[in-house]
Amino acid sequence: MAHESAGMSTFHREGSLEGFKGIFIVLFVLFLGLAMASTLCAQNWRNLLPGAEGARSMWDGVRTAVYTVISQLS
Numbered sequence: 001m002a003h004e005s006a007g008m009s010t011f012h013r014e015g016s017l018e019g020f021k022g023i024f025i026v027l028f029v030l031f032l033g034l035a036m037a038s039t040l041c042a043q044n045w046r047n048l049l050p051g052a053e054g055a056r057s058m059w060d061g062v063r064t065a066v067y068t069v070i071s072q073l074s
Contacts, residue, residue: 005020020070023070023073024070025065027066027070028062028063028066029053029063031049031065031066032058034048034049034064035048035049035058035061035062036058039058044056045061049062049064049065050065050067050068050069051054051064051065051066051067051068052065
């Protein structure tokens with residue numbers, strides 16, 4: 001019985017992580033598109049993304065912005 005309950009909690013955690021990964025991927029693609037469009041228009045995209053002001057690269061800035069938004073959702 002202990003094994004079955006441990007399996008249920010592990011399954012629940014994996015489902016939660018899949019939802020988090022899905023939200024992360026969608027937000028990452030949206031913010032990356034915004035950053036790339038702003039770069040092509042010669043705009044400073046870091047002012048548009050929350051938390052990305054101090055990032056050194058576009059990837060780090062977009063990742064920081066996604067984590068900032070996700071932390072505000074929960």
